Amino acid sequence: MSASPFSSPLYARLFGDAELGRLFSDTAEIRAMMLVLGALAKVQGKAGVIPEVSGAFLHRASMELQIDPAALAQGVGQNGVSVPGLVAALRKALEAPEHAAWLHWGATSQDIQDTGLMLRLRQALGLVEARLVAAAGALGRLAEAEAETPMAARTYGQVAVPSSFGALVAGWGWPVIRAAERLRALRPRLCVSLSGAGGTGTMLGPDPAAIRAALAAALGLADPGRSWHAERSLIAEVAEACGAAAAAGAKAGEDLLILTRSDVAEVRLAGGGASSTMPQKENPVAPSVLVALGRFSAAQGAALGAGAAREARDGAAWFTEWLVLPQLVMAAGKSATVLAEVAAQVAPDRSAMAARLADPLGLIHAEALSFALARAMPRPEAQGEVKRLAAEARATGTPLPRLVAEAHPGLALPPLEGRATLGTAPDEARAFARAAREIGDGQGPTVNLD
Structure with a gap:
């Protein structure tokens, strides 16, 4: 080298x-x-x-x-x-x-x-x-x-x-x-x-x-x-x-x-x-x-x-x-x-990317499901329940959203696909794009020292 x-x-x-x-x-x-x-x-x-x-x-x-x-x-x-x-x-x-x-x-x-x-x-x-x-x-x-x-x-x-x-x-x-x-x-x-x-x-x-x-x-x-x-x-x-x-x-x-x-x-x-x-x-x-x-x-x-x-x-x-x-x-x-x-x-x-999001077990939605369940029980209990059901999903091959729905039939499940699942991510991307355009101002002259 x-x-x-x-x-x-x-x-x-x-x-x-x-x-x-x-x-x-x-x-x-x-x-x-x-x-x-x-x-x-x-x-x-x-x-x-x-x-x-x-x-x-x-x-x-x-x-x-x-x-x-x-x-x-x-x-x-x-x-x-x-x-x-x-x-x-x-x-x-x-x-x-x-x-x-x-x-x-x-x-x-x-x-x-x-x-x-x-x-x-x-x-x-x-x-x-x-x-x-x-x-x-x-x-x-x-x-x-x-x-x-x-x-x-x-x-x-x-x-x-x-x-x-x-x-x-x-x-x-x-x-x-x-x-x-x-x-x-x-x-x-x-x-x-x-x-x-x-x-x-x-x-x-x-x-x-x-x-x-x-x-x-x-x-x-x-x-x-x-x-x-x-x-x-x-x-x-x-x-x-x-x-x-x-x-x-x-x-x-x-x-x-x-x-x-x-x-x-x-x-x-x-x-x-x-x-x-x-x-x-x-x-x-x-x-x-x-x-x-x-x-x-x-x-x-x-x-x-x-x-x-x-x-x-x-x-x-x-x-x-x-x-x-x-x-x-x-x-x-x-x-x-x-x-x-x-x-x-x-x-x-x-x-x-879509295939990874569409994981048959649906584990990527565990956070959203735990917050939905927290409307019906204390947050620590909801998190523990979804964690238990996630382990069951892995063991049985049953999708997590189905297990949550079956265990808590009265629960209103949040959207688990589409734009609603992305939160502020699109806005974050566009905010950066605007900032990237704005930073382009203010370039100054240089001096040649060759």
């Missing part, structure tokens, strides 16, 4: 995501940090912290120069961070020592790298959100179309009561909407980092807060109003939101792995995977990917939350973010893409 299936040519169609992968490439990281360095020089020049002509020169050069990430590798291995090597490479490439001396004035490596990460996250989270919205839309259309398709609801893996397939789909879709909403709320809060070596901003000029605010405005990011070198709650929120997106896909995947089983077969998926030896099989590959991404994200999130950052800055906590956060974003984005595809491939087998 590959060290990273997200970037493996072999697994590209299963886990790969070229669009998001570009944002977490070395090239995109270097480009983002160069944009930060240039913007910082420009705002410092305008504020008189450095010569204005040097600020303008450095800003323009940051958008024109190209730095090879591989050329910085040795320095990263030694320093544990890429900014010192990047700054040295830029100063050399500028061939203007009178301006180069003002590059990276008063900032620290973490300021540049974290702010560059925010630029990339702004675009990446926008992509993931848009995919979640698309998945919600596909699920909403499915839920609305199947709002009154009757099927058995299951609890603890057991047939429980009548419901509708549309209501089940709505149960897949609501977490998708919630994940999209979380990402939508997070993106405007992505903020710059600018507080210098120890978080005090001492070398940034006479008014570090004003420089930070100006940098935020120049980059279109939020101003945090403080140092967050060792206060990583925003990173944790991004990780949690991405984990929630993958978990939403995993919920649908888990249910589809059950519904597509040979012994259940209530749902078919177009384009199932082939077996190397069993020609009859159509394996549920896409639902399996959804479940795997959900499990992977849970494990990655646990690694990120294993410990708080120490002191004013913490290299170990920071390095852990580098290992974990890109993978979480990639997993969330891939999960949303696969979920939208799956929603378009799902085909309920209505006859199989």
Whole structure:
């Protein structure tokens, strides 16, 4: 297997995501940090912290120069961070020592790298959100179309009561909407980092807060109003939101792995995977990917939350973010893409669903029968009576509704088939479909960092 299936040519169609992968490439990281360095020089020049002509020169050069990430590798291995090597490479490439001396004035490596990460996250989270919205839309259309398709609801893996397939789909879709909403709320809060070596901003000029605010405005990011070198709650929120997106896909995947089983077969998926030896099989590959991404994200999130950052800055906590956060974003984005595809491939087998509802013993109606009986006796006694009769139905092969009617001839039995047995299930499906249509508003522009 590959060290990273997200970037493996072999697994590209299963886990790969070229669009998001570009944002977490070395090239995109270097480009983002160069944009930060240039913007910082420009705002410092305008504020008189450095010569204005040097600020303008450095800003323009940051958008024109190209730095090879591989050329910085040795320095990263030694320093544990890429900014010192990047700054040295830029100063050399500028061939203007009178301006180069003002590059990276008063900032620290973490300021540049974290702010560059925010630029990339702004675009990446926008992509993931848009995919979640698309998945919600596909699920909403499915839920609305199947709002009154009757099927058995299951609890603890057991047939429980009548419901509708549309209501089940709505149960897949609501977490998708919630994940999209979380990402939508997070993106405007992505903020710059600018507080210098120890978080005090001492070398940034006479008014570090004003420089930070100006940098935020120049980059279109939020101003945090403080140092967050060792206060990583925003990173944790991004990780949690991405984990929630993958978990939403995993919920649908888990249910589809059950519904597509040979012994259940209530749902078919177009384009199932082939077996190397069993020609009859159509394996549920896409639902399996959804479940795997959900499990992977849970494990990655646990690694990120294993410990708080120490002191004013913490290299170990920071390095852990580098290992974990890109993978979480990639997993969330891939999960949303696969979920939208799956929603378009799902085909309920209505006859199989109807056959399960039409179980000759009628045990699926036990709850309704117990509540009907509770009109004639205390509720605990009614439940105990129906439980006893259900056991008799299994033992004798006699339908439960008949046993209840014979044991209690004066009892008015509730409807045991048709729309009346579905309760609010159709309404649940249609309510989700409406919400899925509404979540589609508010997509914002992105910035190209390629």
